[in-house]
Amino acid sequence: MAFIDYYKILEVDKTATEAEIKKAYRKMARKYHPDLNPNDKEAEKKFKEINEANEVLSHAENRKKYDEYGENWQHAEQYESAKQQQQYQRSSQGGGFGGFGGGGDYSDFFESMFGGRSARGGRRTSQYKGEDISAELHLDLKDVYTTNKRTLTINGKNIRLTIPAGVENGQQIKISGQGDEGINGGPKGDLYLTFTIENHTNFKRDKNNLYSTVPIDLYSAILGGEVTAGTFDGKVKLTVKPGTQNGTKVKLKGKGFPIYKKEGEFGDLYITYQIEIPTNLSEKEKELFAELAKLKNS
Known part of the structure; x- marks a missing residue:
């Protein structure tokens, strides 16, 4: 796999903070997102490179390996394991290890990692x-x-x-x-x-539950009536009780979101009523509301 300079891909310095990397990623991901660049192969390739760079640099452990081993960062654990194994072999033979020097040359390290000689002189493959x-x-x-x-x-x-x-x-x-x-x-x-x-829906999701707001007219809130409310997979008719207050919540059991890996089980849907105050009243309507106000205050 060819070496890719992830810092260059995200256009940040090697000293960039986690927040700076995150900000750079979001900016470039928006710029090259396939939805904004349909049928653009270069933008698609760039988007993949940006995601790959973010996966490495936003992960503290992966970034440390990348900074230390460069193009060989993906094999950092194997290098460290093989190095420790080589040191152990030399120590057990009484020669001391002292890094890569002492009893052998630098290539011994790679032989022990990729199929070199065993401590007994035989051929082995790690x-x-x-x-x-x-x-x-x-x-x-x-x-x-x-x-x-x-x-x-x-x-x-x-x-x-x-x-x-x-x-x-x-x-x-x-x-x-x-x-x-x-x-x-x-x-x-x-x-x-x-x-x-x-x-991109009108529902708010919180784990397995869904939340939505349904408008009802003032007359239904006062006198009662019916209202049609949307669920995630269709519509239902709800009965509005007389005297319903603004902000009243209704729970629809089992009309929420599917529960992960539990076939046929769903959360609940919570609907909040929002009373709409009528506007652009006719003169007759205004007179009627004035009459109601007088009756209330009498």
């Missing part, structure tokens, strides 16, 4: 798990109301997965064996997928 990778999947709230299947392309590989209904914004799932290839036949790394869910 296997290491491939690097874990991270990705971000952008979805709309409507997309996760039902279970659906998606095909993702990550590092040139097509990965088919089932997204359960009820996934939350910021939730991360682990997909085993979908990371980078292992070293010397070692197991593949894992894929950590983070969901970014945007809400």
Whole structure:
């Protein structure tokens, strides 16, 4: 994999703070987002590079490895493990280790890591798990109301997965064996997928519950009546009690959002009534309201 300067991609200095990196990422992600650049292959490529750079630099541990090992940062753990193993072997043979010097040359380190000589002189192959990778999947709230299947392309590989209904914004799932290839036949790394869910509906979501506001006219609030309210999957008719006050809340059990990995179970929908005061009254209507005011004050 070719080396990419992630700091250059996000146009920040190597001394940039976490907040500065986050700000730069958001700015560039908006600029090159596929929705704003339809059919623009260069913008799509740039958007992927920006996300990759953010995944590394916004993660403190990954950033530390990247700063220390550069283009080899994804194999930092393998390097450290192999180095410790080499030092242990030299120590057990009584030669002391003292870094990479003392009993051997620098290439011994790589031989021990990628299939060199064992302490007994035989040939051995050290296997290491491939690097874990991270990705971000952008979805709309409507997309996760039902279970659906998606095909993702990550590092040139097509990965088919089932997204359960009820996934939350910021939730991360682990997909085993979908990371980078292992070293010397070692197991593949894992894929950590983070969901970014945007809400373009009239509902507010709080975990499994939904919240919305429904307007009712003044006459229905005073005298009672019926009002049609929207739910996430359709409409329902509600009975408005006489004397309903502004801000009255109604709970619709089981009309909320699906509960993650619990088939057929839903949260609740909470509706808040908002009374609309009539405007542009006719002279007759004004007279009637004046009469009502006199009756109330008499």
